Amino acid sequence: MVTGPLDMTAPVMLAPMAGITDLPFRSLVARFGAGMVVSEMVASHDMLNARPGSREKAELGLGADGTAVQLAGREAAPMAEAARMVAGQGARVIDINMGCPAKKVVNGYSGSALMRDPDHALTLIEAVVNAVDIPVTLKTRLGWDDALMNAPDIAARAEAAGIRQIVIHGRTRCQFYKGCANWAAIRAVVDAVNIPVIANGDIVDAPTAKQALDQSGAHGVMIGRGAQGKPWLLAEVAHALYGAPAPTVPKGDAFAEMVMAHYDEMLRFYGDLLGLRVARKHLGWFMDTAGTSADLRRAVLTAKTPGATMDLLPRALCAETGMAAA
Numbered sequence: 001m002v003t004g005p006l007d008m009t010a011p012v013m014l015a016p017m018a019g020i021t022d023l024p025f026r027s028l029v030a031r032f033g034a035g036m037v038v039s040e041m042v043a044s045h046d047m048l049n050a051r052p053g054s055r056e057k058a059e060l061g062l063g064a065d066g067t068a069v070q071l072a073g074r075e076a077a078p079m080a081e082a083a084r085m086v087a088g089q090g091a092r093v094i095d096i097n098m099g100c101p102a103k104k105v106v107n108g109y110s111g112s113a114l115m116r117d118p119d120h121a122l123t124l125i126e127a128v129v130n131a132v133d134i135p136v137t138l139k140t141r142l143g144w145d146d147a148l149m150n151a152p153d154i155a156a157r158a159e160a161a162g163i164r165q166i167v168i169h170g171r172t173r174c175q176f177y178k179g180c181a182n183w184a185a186i187r188a189v190v191d192a193v194n195i196p197v198i199a200n201g202d203i204v205d206a207p208t209a210k211q212a213l214d215q216s217g218a219h220g221v222m223i224g225r226g227a228q229g230k231p232w233l234l235a236e237v238a239h240a241l242y243g244a245p246a247p248t249v250p251k252g253d254a255f256a257e258m259v260m261a262h263y264d265e266m267l268r269f270y271g272d273l274l275g276l277r278v279a280r281k282h283l284g285w286f287m288d289t290a291g292t293s294a295d296l297r298r299a300v301l302t303a304k305t306p307g308a309t310m311d312l313l314p315r316a317l318c319a320e321t322g323m324a325a326a
Contacts, residue, residue, distance in 0.1 A: 006036075006093065006135050006137070006164055006165055006196070008035035008036060008066075008220065009035075009242065009244070010033075010035050010238035010241070010242035010243075010244040011035045011036075011196070011198065011219060011220025011221070011242075012034060012035045012209070012220060012221055012222075012223065012234045012235075012237045012238040012241070012242070013034065013035050013036040013037070013038065013167070013198060013220065013221070013222040013223070013234075014026065014029050014034050014036070014037040014038060014222070014223060014224075014227060014234060015038065015167075015200060015222045015223060015224030016038040016039060016040055016041055016070045016095070016097070016139070017040070017224050017225070018040050018041055018100075019040070019278075019281075020040075020228065020281070020282075021037070021038065021039065021040050022040060022266075022269070022278075023269055024262060024265040024266045024269050025231070025262075025282065026039070026067070027265070028231045028258075028262055028265075029227060029231045029234060030064075030066060030067075032231055032232040032234065032235040032247045033234065033235035033238060033244060033245065033247055034066065034234040034235065034238070035066065035220065035234075035238065036066050036067065036068060036093070037066065037067050037068075038067070038068045038069075038070050038095055038139075039067070039068065039069045039070050040070070041070050041071075041072045041097050041100060041105075041111075042069065042070060042071055042072070042082075043071075043072050043073060043110070044071050044072065044073035044075075044078040044079045044081070044082035044083075045073065045078055047071070047082040047085060047086070048078055048081055048082055048085070064090075064092070065092060066092075067091075067092060067093070068091075068092070068093035068094065068095040068137060069086045069091045069093070069094055069095065070094075070095040070096070070097050070139070071083060071086070071094060071095070071096060071097065071128070072096075072097040072100065072105065072110045072111060073110055073124065074110045074113075074114075074124075075124075076123045076124050076126075076127035077127065079096075079124050079127055079128050080127040080128055080130070080131035081131070083127075083128045083131045083132050083136075084131050084132060087131075087132040087133070087134050091134065092134060092135075093134060093135050093136075093137060094128060094132060094134060094135075094136050094137070095136075095137045095138070095139055095167075096124065096125060096128060096136065096137070096138050096139070096163075097110070097111055097139055098111065098112060098114045098115060098121060098138060098139065098140035098141075098154075099111060099112050099139045099140045099141045099167075099169050099173075100112060101141070101173045101174075101175075101176050101177075111173075112140065112141050112144065112173035113173075114140075115140065115141065115143055115144045115148065115150060115151075115154065115173065116144050116148065118150060118153065118154050118157065121154065122157055122158070122161060125138065125158050125161045125162075125163060126161045126162075129161055129162035129163065130162075135164040135165070136162065136163055136164060137163060137164055137165040137166065137167070138155075138158050138163045138165075138166045138167070139166075139167040139169070139200075140154065140155075140166070140167070140168060140169070141168065141169045141170075141171055141172055141173055142168065142169070142170060142171060142172050142182065142185050142186070143172045143173070144172060144173050144174065145172050145173065145174040146172060146174075148172075149172065149185070151168055151188070151189050152188045152189050152191070152192035153192070155168075155189045155192050155193050155197070156192045156193055159193045159194065159195050163195065164195055164196075165195055165196045165197075165198065166189065166193065166195065166196070166197050166198070167197075167198040167199075167200050167222050168186045168189050168197060168198070168199060168200060168216075168218075169181065169200040169201045170182045170183050170185060170186055170199065170200065170201040170202070170212075170216075171201055180202060181200075181201030181202040181203075181212075183199055183201070183211065183212040183215040183216045183218075184215040184216065186199050186212075186215075186216035186217075186218055187215070187216050187217045190216060190217040190218055190219075191217075196219040196220065197216070197217075197218045197219055198218055198219065198220045198221060198222050199212040199213065199216045199218035199220070199221050199222070200221070200222035200223075200224070203221050203222070203223050203226060203237075204223070204225070204226035204233075205226065205233070205236075205237065206236060206237045206240035206241060209221045209223070209237045209240075209241055210240075210241060213241070221237065221241075223237065228282075228285040229282075229284075229285030229286050229287075229288050229289040230289055232247040232248075232249050232250075235247035236249075252318050253314075253318050255286075255289075255290065255317055255318060256313060256314045256317040256318035259283070259286045259313060259317055260310060260313050260314070262282065263279055263282075263283065263306075263309065263310065263313065264310075266278060266279045266282070267279070267306055272305075272306050275306070276305070276306055276309070279309075280301050283300055283301065283309070283313075284297070284301060286317065287300065287316055287317065290316070290317045290318075292316045292317065296312065296315060296316040297316065299312055299316075300312045300313065300316050
């Protein structure tokens with residue numbers, strides 16, 4: 001790996017996931033151990049116009065080591081200005097989103113839509129790289145569809161423009177998240193550049209991480225959905241693959257205490273009204289991990305107040321065996 005903010009002795013990274021990798025969750029994963037965590041995608045126009053929520057999405061990246069702020073956009077000038085803004089506020093790394101497949105992003109000619117127009121994509125990359133003195137990275141996919149698998153060409157041009165690291169999700173945009181990630185296809189990107197390439201897609205544990213590295217030849221891995229409900233997963237993978245310290249995985253009372261502390265942090269971050277709703281998906285994933293009974297799960301997810309939720313969590317998450325009480 002390269003030196004500076006991107007120097008990771010154990011390159012196991014948390015993927016940016018809209019509505020999921022907010023400040024409380026990124027902080028939790030980082031405490032267990034991660035090579036890097038990446039903010040939710042922040043639209044450059046939203047950042048410049050101070051749209052509610054945009055600053056919060058990038059917050060952990062401002063002054064925090066091991067964190068990247070991910071920006072998305074379709075115009076060079078706003079992307080450059082947003083990059084200068086977050087760099088000026090303390091961001092250590094800026095990541096450019098060219099991989100999001102969501103229709104509302106693609107229809108705005110951002111995210112993976114940029115893969116259909118590499119010349120235009122390069123104007124955005126060059127604008128951001130030239131706007132800041134901190135490392136700029138890129139996250140993208142194999143291509144738009146099976147007929148346009150142009151990630152190697154885009155990666156080579158991005159490297160020439162100053163991109164310092166590239167994450168490749170092993171699917172095309174038109175696959176969305178269907179089928180299986182094609183880790184072997186990432187090797188063509190690895191062969192096209194001299195900068196680190198990170199493999200992403202369907203990596204859920206140490207064995208799949210090793211398979212992804214073996215098939216792709218990548219320098220590290222990025223984990224997204226696999227970390228839902230298991231914030232220690234990245235540290236486990238880093239231990240298995242790179243000899244990093246093994247995390248202490250909480251069980252029983254310790255697991256319940258961790259979830260309750262995370263829930264409280266979400267309430268403080270979002271406020272009680274919004275936090276009650278936003279936290280439900282995380283609580284659902286934690287209960288998946290705990291094996292919570294259907295009745296208790298339903299009670300937790302339909303509780304009307306934070307206090308009622310907190311009262312239910314110890315019983316829903318903890319038992320002598322480490323599984324949830326029936």
